[in-house]
Amino acid sequence: MAGLFDGFEGYRVASEAESRQALTTALVAVDANVLLNLYRYNARTTADLLAIFEKLEDRLVVPYQAMREFHRNRLSAIGNPEHATGEARAALEKSRAAAVRALETWSKQLAIDDAELQRLHADVDEVFQRLRDAIASATPDRVHPSTPADADPVLSRLSALLAGKVLGRPEDKVWNGLIAEGNKRVDASIPPGYLDADKADQHPEGAAGDYLVYQQACHEAKTRDMDLIIVTNDEKEDWWWRRGPDMIGPRQEMTKEFFDSTGHQLFLMRASDLLNRSQALDVEVNPESARDADVNRPDLHDPGMWTAEAVDMLLQQLRGEGRRDLADVITAAASAGGAISRENIYTLCGYHEDRMLRGITRPTARITADLQAAKVLPPSVTPMMTPVYIDAGPLSAIRIPSEVVDVLGPGATPPTTAPDAETSGKYQPLADYLAALDIEATSMTFGEIEDILGDTLAPSARKHLPYWYSSQNSLCKAVAAAGFKARGVRTDSEVVEFVRHS
Numbered sequence: 001m002a003g004l005f006d007g008f009e010g011y012r013v014a015s016e017a018e019s020r021q022a023l024t025t026a027l028v029a030v031d032a033n034v035l036l037n038l039y040r041y042n043a044r045t046t047a048d049l050l051a052i053f054e055k056l057e058d059r060l061v062v063p064y065q066a067m068r069e070f071h072r073n074r075l076s077a078i079g080n081p082e083h084a085t086g087e088a089r090a091a092l093e094k095s096r097a098a099a100v101r102a103l104e105t106w107s108k109q110l111a112i113d114d115a116e117l118q119r120l121h122a123d124v125d126e127v128f129q130r131l132r133d134a135i136a137s138a139t140p141d142r143v144h145p146s147t148p149a150d151a152d153p154v155l156s157r158l159s160a161l162l163a164g165k166v167l168g169r170p171e172d173k174v175w176n177g178l179i180a181e182g183n184k185r186v187d188a189s190i191p192p193g194y195l196d197a198d199k200a201d202q203h204p205e206g207a208a209g210d211y212l213v214y215q216q217a218c219h220e221a222k223t224r225d226m227d228l229i230i231v232t233n234d235e236k237e238d239w240w241w242r243r244g245p246d247m248i249g250p251r252q253e254m255t256k257e258f259f260d261s262t263g264h265q266l267f268l269m270r271a272s273d274l275l276n277r278s279q280a281l282d283v284e285v286n287p288e289s290a291r292d293a294d295v296n297r298p299d300l301h302d303p304g305m306w307t308a309e310a311v312d313m314l315l316q317q318l319r320g321e322g323r324r325d326l327a328d329v330i331t332a333a334a335s336a337g338g339a340i341s342r343e344n345i346y347t348l349c350g351y352h353e354d355r356m357l358r359g360i361t362r363p364t365a366r367i368t369a370d371l372q373a374a375k376v377l378p379p380s381v382t383p384m385m386t387p388v389y390i391d392a393g394p395l396s397a398i399r400i401p402s403e404v405v406d407v408l409g410p411g412a413t414p415p416t417t418a419p420d421a422e423t424s425g426k427y428q429p430l431a432d433y434l435a436a437l438d439i440e441a442t443s444m445t446f447g448e449i450e451d452i453l454g455d456t457l458a459p460s461a462r463k464h465l466p467y468w469y470s471s472q473n474s475l476c477k478a479v480a481a482a483g484f485k486a487r488g489v490r491t492d493s494e495v496v497e498f499v500r501h502s
Contacts, residue, residue: 009259010241010252014267020280022267026227029061029217032069033233034271036077037293038154039143045275045292048285050157052274055281061220062162064169065205065212072203075145089135096128167216178215182208187358189395191251195238195387197361210239214254222262229267231274237388240268270294304378308407308469310371314384317367325349326363330384333400334408339388341397357395361385406460408473427478429453434482434498441487446494465491 005012014022030053038046053060062070100121107117149155169175186194186207193210205212214230221228230250232239241248249255250268258266269277275290318327325348332348333340346353364384371377382401433452434442450456458475460467467473468486479485484498 008256010250010255012255013248014265018265019267019269019273020277022227022229022265023274023277023280026059026229026265026267027061027217027221027224028056028059028229028231029063029213029220030066031063031213031230031232031234032066032073034231035062035066035070035158036073037233037271038158039074039077041289041292044286045289046154048275048278048283048289049271049293050161051285052278052281052283053161055283058165059226060161060165061217062166063213063216063220064167065209065216067166069209078143078145078147089132092128092131092135096124099124099128167220170216178212179205179208182206182211182215185211189358191253192234192239195236197359197365197387210234218258218261218266221258221264225262225264227264227267228258228262229269231269231271233270235270304381305403306377306381306384306401306407308467310377311404311407313371313376314364314367317370318363321363323363325351326360326385329398330364330400330404331408333398334405338402338405339397339399342395345398357387360395360398361387403464406464406467426453426455427475430475431478431482434479434484441497441499443495443497446496449496462491462494465489468496 034049038049041049103117103120103124106112143152143154170178182193183206186197188194192214193207196207196210203209217228217230235247237251239251239254241251247268250258250266255266258264270293272290272294275285275293278285315327315330318324318330328348329340329345332344336344340348342357345351345357346355361383368377368381368384372379372381384400384404386399387395388397388399429452430449446457446461458467458473460473461475468476468489476486479498480501484500486496487499488497489495
């Protein structure tokens with residue numbers, strides 16, 4: 001007779017006691033993103049996490065693919081301290097100047113006494129000088145991309161710690177077979193790693209990187225006849241069994257697969273989980289370390305931004321290839337604020353209910369790679385179309401980057417709107433005003449445009465320069481319909497010049 005979880009091992013939630021016990025007995029496999037974050041945590045957190053790794057001794061391993069990704073992305077994780085410092089100084093100076101201008105405007109309107117105004121100016125200068133001093137006194141020995149390996153404290157510590165603990169690369173036939181299997185699993189949305197489908201054209205292993213880490217860690221645990229803990233800072237649904245913001249444990253499919261293969265239990269932990277459970281290993285850590293490790297840090301690949309030019313080129317390429325359906329999905333997602341549901345995709349594109357959405361992101365991923373090769377886009381950007389999954393079900397929605405929403409406009413005209421109605425709404429008064437001009441160019445403030453509209457501009461008009469140069473959002477369509485285009489936009493002074501199309 002079977003028990004409650006016999007055949008349903010993936011649905012059993014491990015207790016905190018079991019998780020702590022596993023730290024003392026299980027094999028612990030560390031993913032690349034955890035090692036890379038050693039450069040991004042504060043020094044205390046890095047030291048505490050390394051102390052935990054050292055306590056694991058021979059139970060610590062790093063899969064070959066994880067080490068490969070560590071070396072591949074290490075310089076990006078280190079970043080450019082001088083550039084960051086320069087940007088911080090520039091941002092502070094801009095803020096200081098804005099504060100001074102605000103005080104000047106305010107004092108004139110309220111007839112503030114000059115002596116009081118000077119005192120307020122002195123207070124502003126004092127605050128910003130303290131901030132400049134703090135930046136100038138930042139840790140001077142931060143690792144740089146050009147720092148020699150033997151002078152890099154993280155590398156030096158890892159070199160000693162991981163000696164004999166990095167799993168070797170299998171022979172070519174086996175390795176290539178694993179890559180093929182991993183990419184098949186991505187196509188079939190089998191965890192882990194299927195949300196990395198957009199990386200198919202970026203690396204030799206395609207989108208199989210997460211599977212390679214997982215598979216080799218599982219194989220090593222099976223060889224040693226041990227439970228397995230995979231430590232990763234990847235929090236996506238293709239690794240974790242999630243319910244809302246709660247990460248319950250590994251995906252049920254992974255837990256079941258590992259149990260069927262080994263008879264043992266699979267655990268997922270983040271770096272912050274290790275730090276919170278350090279006492280199980282008799283390691284004392286600073287209470288602040290777990291909080292530091294739990295901070296949501298930007299992607300280690302430091303993705304660049306989609307520009308209006310690149311968005312237009314991608315949409316034009318899709319339409320030229322006969323994939324107007326995907327162009328419409330992107331535009332509709334922008335009009336809805338950044339995402340479009342599975343149901344709306346089928347309705348918009350007229351797909352038959354039997355049609356699968358598998359591989360729907362591939363055309364945009366390929367065109368993105370072409371734009372990157374042509375240096376129209378930076379080497380790393382957020383994928384144009386990111387599939388969203390709930391639990392183990394089918395694709396639930398498509399998400400697009402926030403800057404693409406800004407380029408196309410949160411109120412971008414959905415593709416179902418008739419062309420002759422596209423400029424008849426909010427921005428039609430501006431189109432009428434420009435069409436009536438008999439000059440080649442005119443400069444206007446954002447406020448003057450709003451006076452013509454009798455309404456406010458979209459927030460993106462003030463926050464994102466590319467918004468003014470898109471061919472897709474409602475404002476730019478209205479301007480183009482009048483025979484003009486934007487030029488020399490200054491979002492800081494809120495001035496735009498409209499010039500007639502040649």
